[in-house]
Amino acid sequence: MAAPDDAIRFEMEDFRRMMEALPMCIILHDAQTKSILWANPSACKVLGFTLEELLPLKAPDMSRRSHEYRREIGRKWLHEAVLHGSNVVEWCYRAKNGDEILSEAIATLVKLSERDVIMVQFRDIAREEQIRREMKRLESRLKEFMQDSDEGVAVLRADGGIEYISDAGRKLLGVRPGQHPPRNFAAMCLPESREELLELLTLALPDAISFPIRYRIVRKDGVARWHHATCRYIEIENDLKGHLLHFHDITEQVEAEEARRRDQASLEYLARHNAMGEMATAIAHELSQPLAAIRNFLEGSVLRMKQARAQLEASQADGIVWGLESAGRQVDHAAAIIKSVREYVVKLEQSETVIDLGEVLNEVRWFIELKAAEGRVRLEIDAGDEPLAVSCEKVLIGQVILNLAFNAIEEMSAFEPERRRVRIAVERAGATALLRVADEGGGIEAGQRERLFDGFFSSKVSGNGIGLALCKNIVSRHRGDIWAQPNTPRGACFCFALPLVKCDS
Template identity: 85%
Template sequence: MPEPTAAPEDDPIRFGLDDFRRMMDALPMCIILHDAQTKSILWANPSACQVLGFTLEELLPLKAPDMSRQSHEYRREIGRKWLHDATLHGSNMVEWCYRAKNGEEILSEAIATLVPLTERDVIMVQFRNIAREEQIRREMKKLESRLKEFMQDSDEGVAVLRPDGGIEYLSDAGRKLLGVRPGQNPPKNFVEQCLPDSQEELQELLTLALPDAISFPLRYRIARKDGLVRWHHAVCRYIEIENDLKGHLLHFHDITDQVEAEEARRRDQAALEYLARHNAMGEMATAIAHELSQPLAAIRNFLEGSVLRLNHSEALREQAGQIIWGLESAGRQVDHAAAIIKSVREYVVKLEQSEGLIDLNEVLAEVRWFIEMRAAEGRVQLEVQASEEALVVSCEKVLIGQVILNLAFNAIEEMSHFPENQRRVCISLARKDQQALLTVADEGRGIDAGHRERLFDGFFSSKVSGNGIGLALCKNIIARHRGDIWAQPAQVRGTRFCFTLPLVQRHN
């Protein structure tokens, strides 16, 4: 072969056969040439011989079983089919496990390519050791499985959000927290699932590209896919993972129980503060009742003395009739005032907080004064139906009286939304099996079925006025007395509030 001549700089470089042979020998990629027809080995480069541990002369007569893992998926017919498909389609790639001369198994990614040569067609197989990559892949898969297993029962969700609130990524725990059932698509936008009072703060946070991985805590209310409204606490920070994720990373968990417990504590504290004020007012009312009883008694004596003098005065006998009528009317009003003060004094007098046996009719009679006065102020027609038989229960009289007052005052207040001729409230006592049943029925607007279930849980917003102590505390009092309290629709319209207490059988 003549020596190649120097080519001008703009001419392409020409390589001789020895040049190509030296380049093939220098390739780190392992190459084996097979005959396209017989699939026999024709040649292998030094890299292939070194990896497999055979010399070229040793390698040429070998077949697939001689240099492959002794496994079903690497049998000879599979190898021949792989090479044959390369002759049909020009190229074919497979994962193949070669076996070196020393028995070492080499997991490889092998590409078979059809190459037409002058004398014959050959199949050039290029392969590289991927054992290390496969090991890393298995370790990564194992790590991923572990993480999934560890996160399976986690109560913290993870989401990556775009600036518009769209969800770029959502973990399995996050799907559960958003109420997404298996097989159901998650919501497209996280912010839109939040309630209006929470959307503005979260949306504002998502527009910030926070530097230096600064995290911001936040609390929001969100409407789940299943319709439930829950409270979440979250920590948000901005992330940029190269060629992967970019946005705000949100770690969030459900704190609804915690929020409701805090709200319950605030309501209970408010109720206790109210009861403390009520006790103070009770003590003042007792003092006032004591102080007023003496002037009223004196006024009564003066009126009776004046009537006696008028009856014995000849000079005023003609006018005495009208004067005596006025004095007797004033006396009746004094008696009425004295009766009211006596009722106040008996009710608010300080009692030991211990249970005793009492007829529930008597408790209703003691608080009836207050209910009638409130009904008269609201121009509400009041009907009180005591039980014909004694309903003896074991209770703290003052507490049960408070419950009756609260239910009655709420019913009277509800009727203030209606015309005068439609304002009616009925309070009744009756025996129901082995229980005493008290019912307060109004003819008001009624309560939605969904709200009735939450009336007594301490989170329902209801007005508490006068001596009312709140429906949640009413429930606690009745439960403490081994009873039950509930609300149900009235027959025509309105609501019936009922509670029962177990009857006590008296043994003579």
Template identity: 55%
Template sequence: MNFPAEEDFHRLLDALTLCVLLHDAETKAIVWANRAACEALGFTLEEMLPLKAKDMTRPVPKYRREIGVGAMDRAITEGPQVYEWCYRSRTGADMLSEAIATYVPLQERAVVMVQFRDISVEDTLKQTLRRYESRLREFMQDLGEGVAVLTPAGEVEFVSESGRRVLGLEEGAPMGDVLDYCSEPDRDRLLAQLATAPRIQPSPPQRYRITRRDGTPGWLRITCRRIEIEDDLNGRLLHFRDITDEVAVEEARRNEARLLEYAGRYNAMGEMATAIAHELSQPLAAVRNFIEGAILRLGQPGSVDDALWGLRSADRQAEHAAVIIKSVRDYIVKREPSETHADVREVIADVAYFIELRARDAGVAVTIEQAPEALPVYCERVLIGQVVLNLAFNAIEALTECPNAAARRGELRLVTSLRGKYALVQVIDNGPGVPAEAHGRLFDGFSSSKAGGNGIGLSLCKNIVTRHGGEIWAKPARQGGLQCSFTLPIVAVPAG
């Protein structure tokens, strides 16, 4: 079998795009270089043969000749060696390279073949990626949001540093099962969210009450989606954000709203006090008269039946007074919010008694025009009734303060109707109205249509209506005066 001559090996190596240098195995002098190496370093073969390491290497300590010679010696005794080397071309351009030194015992002499390729672009890319990674880690360090990857079996494959902090995990501690963080009632819900995770976009966010690894309670908002990136990444990608402070603020706002609503009820009670006192005075006076008459009758012979009639009449009047007191107490008593299905027309009927009492003493005529169809809504009846009371009492007070109130009878209309998918309530008066520029801010805090008023009652009305999903506004009435309106969303009446 005829082996190719050394010249033929040189031709083969010249055809390579990979740079090749042949060093004498004993002296380490260059004995040959292929065309790619000559072009990369900018020397002809004849110019390269006498060169030493200092003539073609970046002059820094880690590229000293002794280090390169050591790699070649190890290639002779231990096999091929891979190392980094920075060659310098004739023009002074540096070429960071991955070098592979291989011992080759040729027929004429033993050599160490050094193959090298330019990795400057790869190194620059690696450095850029490392910078991006370090920056990303730094930027995410203080986030209140974490990222985790779950395998198809539900095991935690990765969790970000910010996620470890959100979950109260110490450095190096395993995350464990994600279900362990949830409260018992939430586990099935989290499992369902993971099982139905979409592929293209994150799932709708859900809230979960959790207990962190350090034992502190908290709240998370979690979204997830399926990821399938060949064999590299497969499972569920979770994004979770700490919303403990957000939930606390929401709860504080709810408590504040409840306190305002309770305060508004007592405020309404104060405004009704005069009318209620007048209304109670009649049955109480009648009770006294009937009882005094019964006492006098009992002193006369044969008058028991008359006395019994007087006592029964007194009892009826006392019962009437009790009904009045109970209706007021039921309205203002502090209670937890109780939302229920109700017909808006019935809510108007609940408060009509108080409005008519107040209007009668003020000499104002009240007309109630109810919608012919039911107006089912989901609400706290007492609070929606309070909105109607506040609007009606404001209108009555405006009518009594009108400069020509004595010359023209004040009129107040309460109208309910269906407007699309909403129940509409209108409180309309024929009073002096308010300036046009005040309509838009009438229901903001500290804006009032009453002289000396601070607008808290109207602001409370807006708070209640908007919390029920409705809107409230004011505009001039057609016949003069003010028209205040609010809407509530219509809901389906539950079966049965």
């Protein structure tokens, strides 16, 4: 095929000039003798030899002095290129000044008109080798550092499939050494957790934005565990793409939280029964009156029946009816007392409602008045005119009020009758609803105030202090605060405050 008219015709000298202009280092060897025939200026410059100095040199003259760079090794490498057309090797050249140049060398057989030559192209890879060694060292360090880590790392696809998982992650999934990890991470999660995880994996989250997630997983050994993880989307060019999951086992923490909740529920249930014990004396006294009246009415009715015997007069019949009806009313009265106590003490479902703190005080007022009447203590109760709405479990907050009120009444029973007075009031204090229970007793020593609400502190001879500890527990769980302070002019004042909430009009 004829060349186009505008095609450039290259002479041998042109090719020589192009070879000399190449930045790649090139050395030509005779295919038979392996002697150096020519080198381009780039090779001469890197090695530090002139072309005349380079031509008579052998492998030991221009290679690192070590076993793997012996002359026979170099000749064998070049001969392989003659046999197979090309050969690649990592070779360490040595420059005239002694500098060593770690290179990637490619030997290629080239058939020329006069003879066959081996064209060796080489480039300095010392920097690349240094980086490779640094990366390998860094990888070894990271593996060593993460060997005992309790946090697993995984990269997941949108369907929950595992693209990558760390050694620590394998351990957290219950994978023993030598076992293959599961193919799908989400499939190991329990149904309620799986749906949430898969929903998160479908989100193409912006890079560097992570989301927390807690899920329950069944490990490969069949044990169910709780994990906490952070998840974010990553896309590493030509490497990994998916959601990066950092996860660790929180089973013991979850179990401890559940145990605390169970203990809290038990304490609150016992708190209501403690209130029943505190009220028992006052209630017994209150019930004794209607029950005694019932007895009197019934005995009177029986006596009238015996006197009438054969024939009842109208007035006698009316008296009997009146006596029985009165007995019935007293029974109703006693039943109402028992019902009010039972409704207060019954174990209710824990649920917060928005209610006026003054209304809570009014609901337990009857019990406080019974206790005060028994100890002949004068009560001043002010539930406030302004509604102060708080979010609370009213039975528990009512228990706190009862506990503080009963403590104050018991404190006053040790003093002379004219001094026995307790004041309970509800008022607004900034953004909170405040309840105060003040007595005029002996007060509290300054050193004791900070320990009052710690478990098992009590100033009573037979008390164990658990009442105030429970009060603190309940108020704290309702996002409030409780404290004690001196009363004026004497005695002590116990207070608690709950945050106010806005009510929709």
